[in-house]
Every structure is written in structure tokens, then in C-alpha cells.
Amino acid sequence: MGLFKQLIVVCLFSACFFSCKKETNTNTTKDVKSEYQSFVQAMKAKGLSTGNILVYENGEVVFKNSNGLRSIAPNDSLDLNSQFRLASVSKQFTGMAIMKLKEAGKLDYDQQVNTVLTDFPYDNITIRQLLHHTSGLTDYERVIANHFVKEDSTKQYILGNDEILDVFYRVNPELDFQPGDKWEYSNTGYLVLASIVEKISGQHFRTFLKEHITDPIGMTNTVLYQYQIAADPKMPHRVFGYNFSLNQKDLVLNDYNIVNDVRGDGGIYSTVEDLYKWNMALANHTIISKAYLDEAWSSGQTNDGEYTGYGFGWFLEYNPGEPRVINHSGGWVGFVTFLHNEVDTKSGFVILTNNSGAHFGTVYDNVKRLRAGETYQMPKKIAYKEMAKTIYEKDVNSAISFYQEVKTDTTNYSVNENDINQLGYLLINENKVDAAAQIFKLNISEYPASANVYDSYGDALLLQGDSLQALANFKKCFEMDNSLMYAKDKAEALEKALSKK
Numbered sequence: 001m002g003l004f005k006q007l008i009v010v011c012l013f014s015a016c017f018f019s020c021k022k023e024t025n026t027n028t029t030k031d032v033k034s035e036y037q038s039f040v041q042a043m044k045a046k047g048l049s050t051g052n053i054l055v056y057e058n059g060e061v062v063f064k065n066s067n068g069l070r071s072i073a074p075n076d077s078l079d080l081n082s083q084f085r086l087a088s089v090s091k092q093f094t095g096m097a098i099m100k101l102k103e104a105g106k107l108d109y110d111q112q113v114n115t116v117l118t119d120f121p122y123d124n125i126t127i128r129q130l131l132h133h134t135s136g137l138t139d140y141e142r143v144i145a146n147h148f149v150k151e152d153s154t155k156q157y158i159l160g161n162d163e164i165l166d167v168f169y170r171v172n173p174e175l176d177f178q179p180g181d182k183w184e185y186s187n188t189g190y191l192v193l194a195s196i197v198e199k200i201s202g203q204h205f206r207t208f209l210k211e212h213i214t215d216p217i218g219m220t221n222t223v224l225y226q227y228q229i230a231a232d233p234k235m236p237h238r239v240f241g242y243n244f245s246l247n248q249k250d251l252v253l254n255d256y257n258i259v260n261d262v263r264g265d266g267g268i269y270s271t272v273e274d275l276y277k278w279n280m281a282l283a284n285h286t287i288i289s290k291a292y293l294d295e296a297w298s299s300g301q302t303n304d305g306e307y308t309g310y311g312f313g314w315f316l317e318y319n320p321g322e323p324r325v326i327n328h329s330g331g332w333v334g335f336v337t338f339l340h341n342e343v344d345t346k347s348g349f350v351i352l353t354n355n356s357g358a359h360f361g362t363v364y365d366n367v368k369r370l371r372a373g374e375t376y377q378m379p380k381k382i383a384y385k386e387m388a389k390t391i392y393e394k395d396v397n398s399a400i401s402f403y404q405e406v407k408t409d410t411t412n413y414s415v416n417e418n419d420i421n422q423l424g425y426l427l428i429n430e431n432k433v434d435a436a437a438q439i440f441k442l443n444i445s446e447y448p449a450s451a452n453v454y455d456s457y458g459d460a461l462l463l464q465g466d467s468l469q470a471l472a473n474f475k476k477c478f479e480m481d482n483s484l485m486y487a488k489d490k491a492e493a494l495e496k497a498l499s500k501k
Contacts, residue, residue, distance in 0.1 A: 032370075036063040039366050039376040043067065043359070048379070050363050051353030052078055054272035055371065059280065059346040064272060068355065071231070071240045072251045083221055083269040084239045084352040087330025089339045090224075090268040093209060094190050095131055095313030097197045099292050100212050106200050116196050119165075121172045125179045127196065130189040131312045132300030136175035137188040140164050141259060147171050148258075158227055160261035161195050161205075183300065183308040187265040190313075194264025205263045214274075217281045222270040227260040238269060241334015243356035246426050247392040248385055254334035254356050266332055272350045279341040279348050282326075297326055297343070314341075336360045380412055384419040387439075388426070396435040400442055407446075417447045421456050433463045451480035455487045467498060 036055065043050050049068030056062060066078040101107045107116070109128040114120040116127075122137075129135040147167055150157060168188075176184065194205045201208050206224040214222045225235065232238060241255040261267070270278075281287040296312035309316050314326040323344040330337040336357045341348040349367050353360050362379040369376055383406055387399040403420075406413045420443045427436035437460035443453045458473030471494045477487035 033063050035370050035376070036065070036367075039370065040065050040067050042376070042378060043362070046378070048359050048362075049353070049355050050359070051351060051355070052080065052082060052084065052272045053349070053351055053363065053367065054276055055349040055367060056276055056279075057345075057347045057371075059283075061276065068353070069242065069251075070237075070354075072242045072253065073240075078239070079237075080273060081221065081237045081271060082239050082352075083223070083235065083237045083271055084337060084354060085225075085241070085266070085330075085332060085335045086268045086270055086337050086339075086352075087266045087332035087335050088187075089275075089328050089330040089337045090264075090266045091190050092313035092328060092339075093213060093268055094193050094197075094264045095296060095311070096213055096287065097205070097208055098127065098131065098193055099288055099296060099312065101197065101200055103288060103292060107196070113192060113196065116199050117165075117192070119169050120192070121169060122175065122179075127193070128300075129179050130186075130193050132308060133183055133186045133189060133310055134180050134300060134302060134308065135186060135189050136177040136179050136181065136184075137186055137192070138173045138176050139186075140168060140188045140191060140262075143168055143171055143173055144259060156229060156256065157258050158229075158261045159259050161191055161198075161263055164191065164259065164262065165195060180303040182302055183306075183310065187262075190265035191262055192264070197264075209268075213287065217277050217287060219270065219274040219277055222268065222274045222278075224263055224267050225269045227267070229256055235269075237271075239335075239352075239354050241354045241356065243334060244358070244385075246388050246430055248389040249392075257333055260333075266330065272352060275339055275350045275352075279339070279350075280346065282341060283343045283346045297324060331357065338364060380414040382419065383407070383413045383415040384423040386413075388423060391427070391432070391435055396432075396438050400438065403442065417443060417450055417453065420446070421453065424456055424460065428460065428463065433460060436460045437464060449480075451477045451484055451487070454480070455484065455490070458487075458490070462494070467494060471495060471498070 036053070040050050040053070044067050050065070051068050052066050054061060054064040064080060066080055066082065068078045070076045070078045070082050098107070102109060107127060109131070110126050112123065113125050113127060113130065114123060125135045125137070144159065144164060144167060148159070197208055198205050203211070206226070209224055221237070225238070240253060242251050243254040244250070245252050282293065285293060297314060297316060298311060299307040299316055300310050301307055311326070314328055317325040317327065323342065325340075325342050327338065327340040334354050334356045336353050338351045340350075349371070351360070351363055351367065353363065359379055366376040383403060387403055390399040390402050403415070407415045420439060424436045424439040424443070427433070427439060437457065440453065440457040440460050444457055447453050454473040455477040458470040458477065461473060462470035471491055474487045474491035474494065477484055478491060
């Protein structure tokens, strides 16, 4: 698919991510802490960051560790006081803020949103539907990308709720579906929830969270941050997102986005120890009564009665009558996070990373392995990253030769169609169009039955100026899979352009 922007792939859960080679341990009575420490040290020895990790069992912390960079300009290491952007892990705090207003008798979950936000242009959306991701609201990032006008092209804008809702109300986009008809994850819904809190309470969402949620539990290192691009002397422990450039050598910031000041769907910064306090406050019902939490941890339903598996800001991983497990992941700019809470046993874990998802899957799966008493496994090498490095050090032909050598070595290398496709678009972003075309052509030879590989090759051909061959590839993509409307749209637009010549 032709996306001419930086592609960030976050692999949260991937069974094929790991090497079959296991680190052996002959101890029959394993020291739990030393097993976690051995895993972190093995990763560190290979130059791989694991971020900040905290694991607790039966209410007691069994392991906590920092491994990685807090910032890259200048280089500074993580420690346990490091405050990470939580991304969508923030949503549960928004859910709690709504619950606090319900507890105070200031709103009802089933009241319509426009009874609070009078400019809200939809008459049939309730607060509960926002909480459950069943509102049908379209994505605000898409609305901003298509309709926000930058008055100063040299300025790096940082938009928050007020600016985004102004655009949203002006555009008044159609709903993606009728409220309650289905479940669809919605950042827009949680933005609106934060604005509801502000309207009812008369407080900025930051102040409300501090006074009613974080301060009462002693979460002194947790804040809804007013984003600024540069280092902030008022927040010395703030973590910055980063990534490796395509050459696999240089570190680059991955921390800014135009909507970085949105509150409700993300924007909270916190530490592993503060999040442990949060999970324990939920398990012990010290932040709000059990009755409210029971409702918050009950699955939402669509209009036809289908259960969604999502509560008031938490994914639910349990069935009625079973011990409750609630969790949420987060991914934004360079941050990938996960907060897991086994409420009834007061056990769980926190993972906070800032290296754009690199090796997050390794960390997540190995925490799960070690908690289950299994032995950790080291990650495979990612073939496309080795290919990218080879392209910069030698040339694309050498990279393709490397691919042919390792593609069957599934013990040590991870090789798949999506990774090769991603490499092609990353090369396009680096203005290496000819190399990208060769990589896409390689993908066609490896995965000829995949429709998408022809669309990608068409994008590269179009950039090379070969419109006729690009058109042929777009058409072939759609002929193979008529659900890929993007290929059809590109083919029709190209045919129209060619007919005018």
C-alpha cells in the first residue's frame, strides 16, 4: 500500500519473533529476580534496550529494572525515576475521571454528549459509547490532516483538544457507523471524554487528574504533560522517544507529532513504580469503590448484544466467574507501553519503552515466559534491518544476495513479506527510489500470490516515471483482491491523468 510517510511497525505479540535457541538454566529452584536480571543482561550485552520493567506478584514487587536511553541529545540513561509517555495506557485514567464525576453525581454514563458539550454536532452519542469505543466518531488525526491549515509553514504546531474540536465542529464529519452498531477503537472518543471532564468540573484535565486521582494515591511522578519539543528543566526525568535511522547506526528523535497536546486518549507521563501504585489502588479499591470498578470492568456491548471485551479504558481478558485480568497497550511516536493488572491476585507487570517498538515483543513475551516459570528466549535478527544496513554500506544488490542467503534460516532470522515491503517504503522516504523498486520487485518474486506487493511496486514505478507499468501493477493488485480499494483509486486517477496527455 502506498504510504509515503515514515512507517512505524510495532509488533506487540508475535509467536515467530523468537529464536528457537534457549538460554539454559540447570537450577531447579530458580531465583525469580536473577532470571529476570539474566534476561535483561543478555539483551544489554547485545546492545538491545529493554526499557523500564516492573513485575509484581501477590502485591509484592519481585523485579524492577532500567536498561536504555532516556534521551539521545545528549545521551542519558534511563533510571527508575524516568517518566515515559504512556500513550493509550492513559485511557484508563480518563475512564476513572469520568467515574469520579459519576460518583459525585455530576453525570450519567447514558446521557448524550451534547448535553454537556453543546457544540458537539451529533445527537445520538452517549458518554458510555465513548468509553466503550462504540460511538462511530471518525479519527481526529484524519480530520486534522485533511482540514487543519498551517498559517505559518515554518512553525511546528502542537495541537490540543480545543484546537482539534474547533476543526472537528467546523468540518462536522460523518460518523463512521451509527452509534452502538459496532466496536471500533477511537482516540477521538477519549479526547471528547477529557473535554467533558473539563466542562463539568471547571478544571483543566491536568488539574482534575492530579487532585482527584494521582495525588490521592501518591503518584508523585505522574503528570498530564503540556508537551514541548525541547528538554524541559521543569521535568528533568522526562523520557524522549527515539529510533535508529535506516542505516542502523544513527539515532534520531521520534518524539514530536502535531497532536502531541491532546488529552484524554494519551499524553500522561509516568514511571513504573507509580503505575504499580495505580494497579494496586485499583485492586484494593482505594481509588473508587468496588461497585464502580465492577461496572468499569464489564464488557461493553453493541446494539445487537455482541460483547466487545472492552470496559471503561481497559481491555478485559477474563470470562464471568474467572479471576479478573485487565490491561492496555500504548503506542505513540517512539513509545510502546503495556500495563497488565491481574486484579484478583494483585499481580501484574509494567513495561515502558521509548525506542519505537524495537524488541518490545521480546520484552513482553519474555516477561510472560518468566512469570510462567519458563526460560527466556533471545530475539531473532530482523532480516530487513540487516538488508538496510547492507544497502548503505554496499548496495541494493548485495542486500538482495544477503536476503537469499538467510531467508530459509528461520532459526536465526525473521523474514516476512511485510518487513520487506516496509523496507521499500523506508527507502522511498530516503529518496532511494531505484533501490526501493528492486526491493519491491524482490517481494513480488517471493510472494507472487500477494496482491499488495504489486501495488507497492506500482508506487515505486510511478516515482521512477514509468506510468504505464505502474498502472498495470495497480490494476493487477485490484484484480487479485477487490477489497484493496486504494489500488483501484490509484489506477483510476492514473488513467484519468494519462488520458489528458
